[in-house]
Amino acid sequence: LHNYSSHSQEPFIAINCAAIPETLLESSLFGTVKGAFTGAVDNPGLFEQAGKGTLFLDEINSMSPALQAKLLRVLQEKYVRRLGGKTDIPIYCRVISSINVDPWECISRGELRKDLFYRIAVISLYVPPLRERKDDIDILIDYFLKKFQKIYGRRSIKISPEMRIFLMKYQWPGNVRELEHVIESAITMLGEDKIIKTDHLPQYLKIKLSQQEQGILDITTREPGTLSHILAEVESQAIKEALRKYQGNITKAAAALGISRQNMQYRMRKLGIKGQKA
CATH class of the missing domain: 3.40.50.300 (P-loop containing nucleotide triphosphate hydrolases)
Structure with a gap:
């Protein structure tokens, strides 16, 4: 502006x-x-x-x-x-x-x-959270790659397909600043490598990735079915786990999942999940 x-x-x-x-x-x-x-x-x-x-x-x-x-x-x-x-x-x-x-x-x-x-508020601009504008993530990844390669004197660094998929699917509760931190952290952890992999994620994201993979593995091996069924089970498990962690508090659980309270309540009704507190 x-x-x-x-x-x-x-x-x-x-x-x-x-x-x-x-x-x-x-x-x-x-x-x-x-x-x-x-x-x-x-x-x-x-x-x-x-x-x-x-x-x-x-x-x-x-x-x-x-x-x-x-x-x-x-x-x-x-x-x-x-x-x-x-x-x-x-x-x-x-x-x-x-x-x-x-x-x-x-x-x-x-x-x-x-x-x-x-x-x-004479003129107000609403910038949606990063999770609601997935198309921007690819652009921002490339921008931060160029930025931090220049800062740290690196060249020709690429991102593995698995890493890019994770970055595209992650909910980014910290928005653009969190993505920027993750790319910078990965570049500093590369050593002599030229390809950023999920191994280069910060520890807290490695834990999330491991939990996601384990959750999907448990569901797909326990109850094979259609893709829509598997996705519904994954979603249900994630919501139930968040509610358990926050003692049924829907507002806190929704924030942890990176969605609004209204969105959380809609998904709970759709999946037949009951909460204790708003």
Whole structure:
């Protein structure tokens, strides 16, 4: 959005609101004046530093309600006052924000102010989770391969068919960041090899792969039948195992399986599985 805008030559500044303590986040955004607190110096905040460019606020729902109220005022009034200052400083930057969960869930849990949401949601873009856009996985795999080969000085690395199939079928609860980590981890574990195999998966994914293979083996050897029957048994076993692990809590079990609670409830009804808690 920034690079293709008319302000692409202006600064682009990004900050992860969840990664910075509350007190530091406020001073980082709004700036400080000398003497505002012990060790404080005259320092412009990110709103000022962004100039006429773009300020990207990642995981904005991690801010406290009090800080969200201050942010709302800045966005409405289009000026900022440094901590300890007495002067209002006009701001000209465009603000882009993101959250990694449904905004209405955040609002219902009190994590996001409704008035702030209305102010920042002038234009809203929904990016589906990676599991819902499987066509992107192949593209991202090749992109991350090129990226990390360049970083680690490797060449001509390929991915085995078995590894690619696993990456395509995995639900990716951590989305693109998790896929990126898996590719980087595999390249660092390659040694002199040129082909990434399932042996190069992180340990937690090796366990998942082993469980999947064992589950399918148990079902196909115990109850041979049509493909649809086998898939239904695999799905039923996965749901029952997740429910057992989370003591029947449908919400937690659904999250572990990488699907929504509504999707989970639909599948449970279809398969005749009963849960204890919503």
